[in-house]
């Protein structure tokens with residue numbers, strides 16, 4: 001569905017301009033085409049993947065996008081402890097806790113992965129001065145953004161055990177989430193995708209930087225979580241287990257200040273500018 005009009009349209013305050021580009025919706029539509037056409041990514045069920053935006057300035061260091069896994073199991077019970085630096089004696093400890101992933105549901109679907117794009121930084125990503133440039137000799141700068149989309153999708157593990165792992169040359173599991181050929185394989189998938197002549201209107205929006213998008217569409221909006229700038233993240237849940245050593249002081253761990261369960265009602269559309277993100281009075285369209 002490509003509904004966004006071109007150019008600036010006049011709109012009253014507190015009403016969302018239909019002309020604004022919904023950036024996360026555009027990325028989701030593009031991902032649907034990518035997954036359909038890319039054999040290595042064809043196992044991905046995008047109804048279990050939610051794309052959302054975080055804020056990050058273009059002139060600041062930081063990620064362009066991140067793949068967040070929600071399927072990691074609950075951790076074993078544990079606690080923090082502190083020792084006296086001189087005697088080595090246990091001075092205090094935390095209560096027992098487990099670490100859990102929050103649950104995110106959109107309608108009847110439980111979301112397994114979140115992919116966040118950092119706006120406006122991502123819209124200004126370019127091959128120039130990037131390590132990816134080696135894989136795209138002579139290519140247009142905006143391909144860095146298409147590469148990032150493939151990159152994040154490639155982090156989704158076909159075995160559903162979290163973030164894709166890589167095997168070292170000696171056959172052992174690598175702890176790094178980027179195997180030796182990760183960047184090369186991503187670039188190869190990008191090349192094959194473009195070589196199959198996808199509809200340009202699906203990816204054209206990637207050719208514009210933030211100021212150009214703002215000028216053409218009169219604004220950039222994106223799906224975010226209600227507790228923006230926060231979003232669903234692993235959290236600690238205290239366990240009601242007695243401490244073995246009563247002479248040591250027990251510290252309470254921080255109580256959860258975020259929801260443990262998120263639904264589509266926790267999704268808000270925000271307008272991003274180069275300085276901040278502002279909530280709009282409309283629920284985002286979520287592709288089921």
Ligand SMILES: [Zn+2]
Nearest residue numbers: 151155177178
């Ligand atoms: Zn990565």
